[in-house]
Amino acid sequence: MHFGVDLGTTNSLIAVFRDGTPQLIPNALGQVLTPSVVALHQGRLVVGEAARAISLSQPAQAAGLFKRAMGTDRAYRLGQTDYNAPELSAMVLAALKADAEAHCGVPVSDVVISVPAYFNELQRKAVRAAGRIAGLNVTRLINEPTAAALAYGLHERDAEAKILVFDLGGGTFDVSVLDLFEGVIEVRASAGDAFLGGEDFTDALARYIATQSGLDANDPALRPALIKLAEQAKVGLSSDAQIHLQAELGGTPIDLHLTRERFDDITAPLLTRLAAPLDRALHDSGFTAQQIDKVVLVGGATRMAAVRAYAGRKLRQFPVIGLDPDQVVALGAAVQAALVARDAALDDVVMTDVSAFTLGCDTARQIGNTYREGYFQPIIERNSIIPTSREEMFSTIQLGQEVLRFRIFQGESPLAMNNLALGEIEVKVPRNMEHHESAIVRFTYDVSGLLEVDVTVQSTGKKASLVISKLAGEMSEADITAALKKMAALKQHPRDDAANIHLRTRIEAAYGMARAEARDWVANLLVQLDAAIDAQDPHTLTALRRDLHKALDEFEAHYVT
Ligand SMILES: Nc1ncnc2c1ncn2[C@@H]1O[C@H](COP(=O)(O)OP(=O)(O)OP(=O)(O)O)[C@@H](O)[C@H]1O
Numbered sequence: 291m292h293f294g295v296d297l298g299t300t301n302s303l304i305a306v307f308r309d310g311t312p313q314l315i316p317n318a319l320g321q322v323l324t325p326s327v328v329a330l331h332q333g334r335l336v337v338g339e340a341a342r343a344i345s346l347s348q349p350a351q352a353a354g355l356f357k358r359a360m361g362t363d364r365a366y367r368l369g370q371t372d373y374n375a376p377e378l379s380a381m382v383l384a385a386l387k388a389d390a391e392a393h394c395g396v397p398v399s400d401v402v403i404s405v406p407a408y409f410n411e412l413q414r415k416a417v418r419a420a421g422r423i424a425g426l427n428v429t430r431l432i433n434e435p436t437a438a439a440l441a442y443g444l445h446e447r448d449a450e451a452k453i454l455v456f457d458l459g460g461g462t463f464d465v466s467v468l469d470l471f472e473g474v475i476e477v478r479a480s481a482g483d484a485f486l487g488g489e490d491f492t493d494a495l496a497r498y499i500a501t502q503s504g505l506d507a508n509d510p511a512l513r514p515a516l517i518k519l520a521e522q523a524k525v526g527l528s529s530d531a532q533i534h535l536q537a538e539l540g541g542t543p544i545d546l547h548l549t550r551e552r553f554d555d556i557t558a559p560l561l562t563r564l565a566a567p568l569d570r571a572l573h574d575s576g577f578t579a580q581q582i583d584k585v586v587l588v589g590g591a592t593r594m595a596a597v598r599a600y601a602g603r604k605l606r607q608f609p610v611i612g613l614d615p616d617q618v619v620a621l622g623a624a625v626q627a628a629l630v631a632r633d634a635a636l637d638d639v640v641m642t643d644v645s646a647f648t649l650g651c652d653t654a655r656q657i658g659n660t661y662r663e664g665y666f667q668p669i670i671e672r673n674s675i676i677p678t679s680r681e682e683m684f685s686t687i688q689l690g691q692e693v694l695r696f697r698i699f700q701g702e703s704p705l706a707m708n709n710l711a712l713g714e715i716e717v718k719v720p721r722n723m724e725h726h727e728s729a730i731v732r733f734t735y736d737v738s739g740l741l742e743v744d745v746t747v748q749s750t751g752k753k754a755s756l757v758i759s760k761l762a763g764e765m766s767e768a769d770i771t772a773a774l775k776k777m778a779a780l781k782q783h784p785r786d787d788a789a790n791i792h793l794r795t796r797i798e799a800a801y802g803m804a805r806a807e808a809r810d811w812v813a814n815l816l817v818q819l820d821a822a823i824d825a826q827d828p829h830t831l832t833a834l835r836r837d838l839h840k841a842l843d844e845f846e847a848h849y850v851t
């Protein structure tokens with residue numbers, strides 16, 4: 291059995307590859323999508339749907355959307371303790387691991403985790419760290435659109451086609467162009483925007499709703515309910531051309547008619563940001579829009595009518611949704627796990643991927659008879675097939691110079707400082723007053739899109755010990771050890787409690803929204819739940835939970851009609 295994880299901005303999934311095919315694994319609530327939200331409930335950790343419910347009623351007790359802070363040192367406060375994004379991601383991963391172990395009856399250690407193709411070195415390292423903190427051995431990182439293509443390609447094993455994967459998730463946008471032939475899946479190019487996703491559309495709509503209703507969109511007390519309302523409205527507009535919003539937020543009544551056209555106007559600036567990555571991926575792939583045989587939509591946010599229409603217009607064809615857009619990345623990650631483990635069922639499948647960024651270092655260039663520093667010297671160009679290894683020779687600028695120092699960058703700007711600094715490496719060279727000393731810098735990009743650098747001095751053959759300096763947001767060995775301790779100290783709710791906590795939180799939130807006689811009705815739901823928990827009959831409890839959720843769905847539904 292091989293396991294693959296889609297660690298998403300809004301939802302995460304785990305899938306297993308067995309009997310020659312990938313399958314999704316349900317969580318303790320029986321769902322395959324686990325919201326990427328963690329929360330404290332009575333001082334104990336909960337993850338997923340229950341945590342999402344808590345984030346609405348007690349935002350200070352919950353954290354979400356932390357994938358956006360991967361590779362930064364942003365801290366999220368949960369109760370009395372600060373956690374960084376890898377630590378919070380590790381909590382989600384640990385929950386998925388527990389679900390997989392409960393479902394498959396085996397310990398889960400080796401996993402492949404998907405990352406946005408446009409995730410940089412620091413963000414990738416943060417995902418690796420999260421895996422370790424969760425007690426997992428991350429055998430490989432796979433780019434999300436590549437995972438989607440893998441699931442898709444396996445599904446249509448005999449297809450020969452040029453495919454464009456258009457992946458708009460909750461927080462990230464990725465485009466990959468692939469060539470499928472005779473069991474070979476070749477990624478030709480990837481591009482994207484690591485800060486563009488469905489949540490930005492929700493946010494834009496939330497601001498509009500707030501402005502129209504005379505509310506402050508940034509008011510932390512209103513924000514969770516406002517975002518929830520905007521999310522409901524956004525999803526509603528994916529199936530209906532217009533909706534009617536009726537709600538009360540912090541005592542202010544909201545009564546708005548919203549049409550798709552209005553929504554499209556509000557979100558137009560976001561739509562235009564889809565163009566650049568599409569153009570770049572197409573350009574780098576060497577194909578024209580006309581040559582693309584299929585456009586595959588991935589990610590929940592591609593359910594928006596405007597996004598589909600945009601993809602269709604731009605690529606001059608109707609996009610297809612082959613497999614479930616929410617699930618396809620996790621399925622592909624499991625396929626990749628099977629490929630890494632050389633599962634016999636995949637003997638005839640070959641896949642190659644590319645790096646989405648250019649990697650290089652800073653250099654000085656001669657201008658007249660002086661040298662000016664700060665120019666970017668690419669070593670591995672973007673969209674090179676990975677793994678790959680390239681080298682470049684650099685020389686001292688001055689005679690007698692004793693140290694060669696290289697700063698390593700990732701990005702597409704000719705000026706080093708406009709690219710992302712990944713670290714530095716330094717090497718001592720002999721003091722030479724007659725000739726310039728030189729060194730070979732070798733960059734190796736591995737299959738997970740992670741970089742290794744080494745430097746060899748030509749005259750002495752001496753290699754530089756790899757001292758890529760620690761950057762803000764990067765976790766050292768010591769940080770990871772500390773995080774493991776922190777996690778061990780965190781009390782967990784038993785997996786079986788998740789369903790009850792989720793329902794209880796929903797009831798409590800509904801109580802907060804309701805008034806007068808509706809309040810009594812809601813309070814009574816809580817009494818029913820407590821009675822069923824005390825009675826300890828699992829069948830009655832399961833049936834009751836289902837009924838109560840349904841009742842709450844109906845209760846919430848008249849907020850958006
Ligand atoms: N019916 C719908 N209409 C509009 N948007 C939707 C719909 N269903 C889901 N979404 C949006 O899709 C997004 C979540 O998609 P998905 O689960 O693919 O993202 P993710 O994998 O968590 O994020 P990422 O891949 O960016 O890390 C959310 O912003 C959600 O609001």
Ligand SMILES: [Mg+2]
Pocket residue numbers: 296298299434459460589619
């Ligand atoms: Mg995703």
